Amino acid sequence: VDTDWLVDGKPGFLDPSDRGLAYGDGLFETMAAESGAIRWLDYHLERLRSGCRRLKIPEPDETILRREIAERCPPAGRAVVKLIVTRGKGARGYRPPAEVSPTRLIGAAAWPVRPEANYSTGIELIRCEIRLGRNPALAGLKHLNRLEQVLARAELPDEHAHEGLLLDSDGQVVGCTSSNIFAVTGRELVTPEIRYCGVEGVMRRIVIETAGQLGLEASGRAMRPEALLAADALFVTNAVFGIWPVRSFGDRMYATSPIIRALQSALGYGADA
């Protein structure tokens, strides 16, 4: 494994008593490092802070986080930098300790190689069988409880030109195994609301903000899979790969959309980026 972790500021390992392992009691951010800096770092740190507040984990000092993240960014080229913040160690049992001393872990991994065609012609969308449980208390958070995503990803064949579509236990669209999804109809973008489950992706937020700047409507709403079939075009987003169009979902094929091109171009993603 090509990682080399900083644990609370020093190269090292994790105490197995940490609540991050015991209960998945923590949060993470997966970030794109490019030429020595993290893209969208402020957005990642803002989501982390918001997650800490919701889970009542004390927020790690941001100056320290920024310094340690910078230490783990390779000076040139691309890499994926991962930040994990857990509720730290504590007495045995689910109850959070009265005095929490969070653990922070920062590691870097090689940039994943993706087919260029993912950006131009797009990817295949495949519906996963597993459904996500609904829990408003956890919806939106990038927390460490990800077994549902692991099982969903295991349903898919092993190559990169697809994403797995996830529905919740009520049949609503949530997003994809590692990304959020948007439907384009006319000049309107719709993405599933993050109310009962799913992650509030950093790139989801950036796309919604950028849509406004491009004169497009964008909103989060309850969505059924039929809404995906009825749309002009679909695309998926995450903070590492950016924006990929969807070329097919079952029998439905989607044409290239100038709106997706405009978003890719505004944010610096594309086959030539």
Added chain:
Amino acid sequence: VDTDWLVDGKPGFLDPSDRGLAYGDGLFETMAAESGAIRWLDYHLERLRSGCRRLKIPEPDETILRREIAERCPPAGRAVVKLIVTRGKGARGYRPPAEVSPTRLIGAAAWPVRPEANYSTGIELIRCEIRLGRNPALAGLKHLNRLEQVLARAELPDEHAHEGLLLDSDGQVVGCTSSNIFAVTGRELVTPEIRYCGVEGVMRRIVIETAGQLGLEASGRAMRPEALLAADALFVTNAVFGIWPVRSFGDRMYATSPIIRALQSALGYGADA
């Protein structure tokens, strides 16, 4: 933290790239050690094996597990021994690696001191606000995704004479934050079915088996909170504390039940055990 972990057979720490931390991609068992041996060890190992099969994690060699667990049992007195098995390290991303080398972690902690009255007069049952998401793919498993239980436990005051009652997103009773629950009516025991969520507790299974030996009916069924109020008596079970009667649930008080006493006595639990 009074633990001293064996990681893959050697005293040590965890690689932060382990999928147990990254995704909660693993299982655990919390076991009662007494006078140098684990109570109900065969049941714990059987549940672990069944969980590994469902999550497609290769089952660790049982001879090795038994030896390492024995190493961590104090020769005298009581302790809690925890076993964690994860899907090990793997490439970045949710997809399980093609070749899995599971990580096994074994640690011991001090025996928790509980009021004697928990066994005799019983505990208070308090309904938690948080609801559990429903996911049949994870129901029954003692997996490492336990944020819901952490948030539920955090709702309760900090003392030991209570358990938090958990309902699922549909309003069905699932169990308690750290235990399963049984309702006693006449000579019949009913416990919530473990179909959409919840853990198949080792002590839940033992109580169902023992009920048969004592000439009692016992079954798992869909249950609403009203069924708890209508029952003659309630009790909660886990493999560490055993069996505690419930003395109150909201305004409802429950009398001491000879059936609960018979189960405690058959299994060696009680104020004098």
